[in-house]
Amino acid sequence: MTVRLALLVAVLLASTPALAADDDAAMLELADKSRCTACHDVRDKVTGPAWIEVANRYRNDAGAFERLVVKVREGGSGVWGTVAMSPNKRVSEENIRKLVRWILTLK
Numbered sequence: 001m002t003v004r005l006a007l008l009v010a011v012l013l014a015s016t017p018a019l020a021a022d023d024d025a026a027m028l029e030l031a032d033k034s035r036c037t038a039c040h041d042v043r044d045k046v047t048g049p050a051w052i053e054v055a056n057r058y059r060n061d062a063g064a065f066e067r068l069v070v071k072v073r074e075g076g077s078g079v080w081g082t083v084a085m086s087p088n089k090r091v092s093e094e095n096i097r098k099l100v101r102w103i104l105t106l107k
Ligand code: HEC
Pocket: 031, 034, 035, 036, 037, 038, 039, 040, 047, 048, 049, 054, 068, 071, 072, 076, 077, 078, 079, 080, 081, 082, 083, 084, 085, 086, 088, 091, 096, 099, 100, 103
């Protein structure tokens, strides 16, 4: 897990030098602790869609943030395929909001 996280950070740093590296490292750590990274990666599709693709899809969708917070909490399927995201109820509402806000800023 730690190696994977380091890799993610390295990829992010290499490809998006303009992003605040400290924020990204902290958010990747939170994503890892929240077990999102069991199914997600920033740039690659795993079980779930790459988060960069999520950001691209909703870039001009003002209502996306609130919808995605609910989706992450409750789980669901049908937007990216037939595989479902399981509910993430052990993750606090505050942390889900932080994660979704960050995901939507990815470029
Ligand atoms: C068990 C695997 C799994 C875990 C754990 C998981 N996801 Fe997902 N996630 C998925 C799948 C599969 C989808 C695609 C669902 C769909 O097609 O509607 C998805 C979709 C998403 C989407 C896009 C939803 C949409 O409707 O477009 C976001 C944002 C997201 N996940 C964030 C998270 C965050 C944040 C966490 C950690 C708190 C997390 N996921 C944990 C599998 C997972």
